Amino acid sequence: MKRFTVLIAIAAVLAIGAGPWVWNTFISPRPQLELDPLKYAEDSSWSALPVEEPNPVWVDGWGVDVFLISEDSALRGTTQSGLQKRELRGRRQAQSLKASLESIGEVYSPLYRDNATNDDLTRAFESYLRRDNKGRALIIAHDRPIPDSILARLEQDASLRERFGGFLSISDTKDGIPPLDSNEQQAPAEKPLPYCNDRLNEAASCQMVVPAHREKGLWTLTSEGTPGGEMVASFPEWLEANVGKMAEPLGDFEEVEIVDIRRPGETDEKLEGDGN
Numbered sequence: 001m002k003r004f005t006v007l008i009a010i011a012a013v014l015a016i017g018a019g020p021w022v023w024n025t026f027i028s029p030r031p032q033l034e035l036d037p038l039k040y041a042e043d044s045s046w047s048a049l050p051v052e053e054p055n056p057v058w059v060d061g062w063g064v065d066v067f068l069i070s071e072d073s074a075l076r077g078t079t080q081s082g083l084q085k086r087e088l089r090g091r092r093q094a095q096s097l098k099a100s101l102e103s104i105g106e107v108y109s110p111l112y113r114d115n116a117t118n119d120d121l122t123r124a125f126e127s128y129l130r131r132d133n134k135g136r137a138l139i140i141a142h143d144r145p146i147p148d149s150i151l152a153r154l155e156q157d158a159s160l161r162e163r164f165g166g167f168l169s170i171s172d173t174k175d176g177i178p179p180l181d182s183n184e185q186q187a188p189a190e191k192p193l194p195y196c197n198d199r200l201n202e203a204a205s206c207q208m209v210v211p212a213h214r215e216k217g218l219w220t221l222t223s224e225g226t227p228g229g230e231m232v233a234s235f236p237e238w239l240e241a242n243v244g245k246m247a248e249p250l251g252d253f254e255e256v257e258i259v260d261i262r263r264p265g266e267t268d269e270k271l272e273g274d275g276n
Contacts, residue, residue, distance in 0.1 A: 030078035035113050038120060040127035047073045047094035048109035056134035058248045062239045064105030064165065067128060069121060069142040070094055072218070076114035087111065093218050097170070100221040101141060104232055108132060118147040125150050129160070135246030137239055139232065141168040141210070143219065145182040154195035161197050162243050165235045166206035168228050170221070172213050180207060199238055200231070208232070 038045040047070070054063055073090035077083030094109040101107050110124035138160070140146065146167070154161050171177045180193075196206035208228040212219045226233040 032076055032078060032115065033080070033083055035075060035083075037116070038111060038113070038124075040110060040124045041131065045111055045124075046109060047091045047111050048098045048107050050106040050108070053132075054106050054134075054136065056248065057136050057245045058134075061245070062137060062236050064137045064139060064236060065128075065133060066101045066104050066107045066168075067125065067138060067140050068094060068097060068101065068107055068109035069140065069144060069146060070097065070109055071144040073109060073111050074114040074117065075111055089217075096218055096220065097141070101168075101227060103226050104139060104228070105136075118149065121147050122149040125153070129153075135163075137163040137165055137235065139165040139168060139228070139235075141170060141227075143170040143178050143212075145179050148181055151181060151195050159246070161195060163239060164195070164197055164200075164206075165232060166196060166200050166208055166228070168210045168232070169207055170210050170212045170219055173209070173211065177207075177209055199242070 040046070043049055048068060054060075054065075057063065070090065070093055072093040075083060075086055075090070077086050090111055094107075098107040098109070108128050110121065110128075112120035112124065140150075154164055167180060169178050169180075193206055200206035208231055210227045211222045213222055214220075221227055223229075
């Protein structure tokens with residue numbers, strides 16, 4: 001009888017302790033915090049960026065950037081504390097992957113709102129192309145589907161597609177390879193894709209699987225050498241032989257002051273008199 005009473009007491013204590021969690025998680029979950037749109041012109045909106053701004057292609061020749069789309073960089077939370085923990089996790093994951101991906105080139109990884117994923121990732125990508133890319137070659141690494149708008153940009157922009165080196169799909173393979181977009185099956189494409197250049201279409205697919213495993217909840221790449229293998233390692237050499245570098249933009253024309261040039265002795269009065 002005494003043992004039964006003790007068990008009831010323990011169950012009661014557990015129920016009291018778990019009650020708020022059960023209520024907040026299943027019965028009446030707290031609403032997610034409403035977050036303002038991120039400003040991708042500010043460094044704080046990125047979970048990984050180059051330490052120093054890389055030189056444009058017209059200065060130092062071909063360089064390669066990696067645009068990293070990480071599931072862990074999605075911001076959400078029902079409390080400020082939870083949101084801060086999520087942001088810290090995203091930054092830790094991006095920095096960990098950056099250490100492995102820097103063998104390819106400079107890494108850019110945006111934070112984004114979980115409830116506005118496609119909009120934020122699209123804005124981040126466009127901001128990167130406008131402010132940071134400067135004609136450099138590009139590879140996209142991801143562990144989640146890529147917004148259709150980014151794929152469409154690659155398909156429609158011939159100059160960008162020409163210097164695009166493909167997708168690095170981060171996966172432990174047992175959970176399936178992350179699809180390029182949410183409408184695809186979890187497997188690399190078996191036919192040429194419209195957003196990949198001819199070099200990659202000759203290889204049948206521009207999606208390269210990068211083996212990884214979770215360590216303390218974060219991805220760690222397990223492949224040896226350059227992630228993506230020879231297709232990525234040989235990319236700069238192929239660019240040098242096949243793709244023309246972008247020229248330095250002229251920028252906006254400056255306003256030019258027009259100065260009236262006159263002969264010695266000419267005045268406004270004399271010119272008006274001659275006109276009559």
